[in-house]
Amino acid sequence: MTASTLAGKTIFMSGGSRGIGLAIALRAARDGANVVVAAKTDTPHPKLPGTVHTAIEEIEAAGGKGLAVVCDIREDEQVEGAVARAVERFGGIDICINNASAIQLTGTLETEMKRYDLMNGVNARGTFLVSKTCLPHLLKTDNPHILNLAPPLDMSPKWFAGHTAYTMAKFGMSMCTLGMAAEFRKQGVAVNSLWPLTAIDTAAVRNVLGGDEMGRHSRKPEILADAAHVILTRPARETTGHFFIDEVLLREEGVTDFSVYGPEGGGDPVADFFVPDEVFASVPTKVRHMF
Template identity: 65%
Template sequence: MSLAGKTLFITGASRGVGKAIGLRAARDGANVVIAAKTAEPHPRLPGTIHTAAEEIEAAGGRALPVVTDIRDEASVEAAVRQAVEHFGGIDVLVNNASAINLSGSLELPMKRYDLMQQVNTRGSFLCAQKCLPHLFEADNPHVLMLSPPLDMHPRWFRDHPAYTIAKYGMSMCVLGMAEEFREQGVAFNALWPRTLLKTAAVDNLLGGPEVSGRGRYPSIVADAAYTIVTRPSRQCTGQFFIDETVLREAGVSDFSPYRVDPERGEDELQLDLFVRP
């Protein structure tokens, strides 16, 4: 299948993984709704919804930048309404926007706990709820959560229980909604990177360029996301995918173009959180 003429509603698409997914879809001639908060340049974070829109259109797609706070119901409703009015519908929802804080239980300020819950779990649920009436009308409707596979081993909770709870909440939406909307043919799946990615979060919060140099570019997640959302929705739902596994099954064997440091071997890359060795 192709995404030509399809409309993707992508949260957090002004930079990083969200923008990469939009750029991959644009190569097919897709319509991309950039639903994010950054309308003006940020002192530490690259890109805005407008610069992302320019890149997506240069790549061959059509873009609609919409200032969206996924914590706010009215903001999401307005963004979905604009998307439908502009492009005629929604075919794919990508819940990419996320908040991260890896503090332990005693160190984490409650406002940061609340932020992670509001953006990750609640925001993803909210966007799915508002997009679903339009996804029901699509030929091949997909909802893709950028969230990890569910694994109840204590190792994933011990060091950062609040973050794990917030991200697993997204994955639990996949588990529940895949069954809830199976008969309507709306696919709900999760996708997670095998390795660290070079993103603003890693470069600014999680160790800097030295750490992200042991990872891959967001394009690997974008290529895996494209592979998933172009599958028949009724045959692909309720799954928890890892980017590298998706692409290997699709026939990719050379992952060197995705490496941030081309001199670093595959066995030297750092695994992402929630991925077993």
């Protein structure tokens, strides 16, 4: 693994109250990073763990400095205010992580337009808006990164057939990676995507995709946290426009033991959505294909 550090860097993250975003934040906090968590969860949710405030408590306990900002990333003024507060508190922004996402796996006839609007508003528009608002500050720092928790653009019809609306919204995040990486390459801003090879044990997996049984066959969010750390500590001018897959990236860094990431009790993990077939063929890990 890299010996580089995120000490003193300021990260602006959408979402992050729980799950993958929180794991990435805690990994950065152990380096001594500043982490701004911009999320909607101000008070405890009856079905979901964590709030922006508990996330900051964990970040500071891990060794970082935190700022909780209650923010709906679909609202321009709220995002502008959240970024302004981050800059006021920490003096700038070095890293933007677009982690917030909305999911509903329904077919065309079953998808209400309010859910379509929610997914596209949070995933595609929210990623564009948060990136756009952070960019003036990223352009002033010495190793700026935008990292989107978004999949590779694999245009296989199987990823659209059962949930066209969700795939469109999620791929909207990926297209931000594709376009902004090219647009800001000369200015030295790295724009990349990160996606898991396998399902990750999060509230979305347990509540939306497959319940506790699927959660038990998923990996821990820490695998994405370690992969994100690798990306964000690389030179921005040498690391842009990539659609990284967590295990593939970590193997390139010399990691060989993935059992530390689960699943709990061992066994083969479940493959995630949107991962091209050739990626599975490139790694020795055996996965269970459910999609």
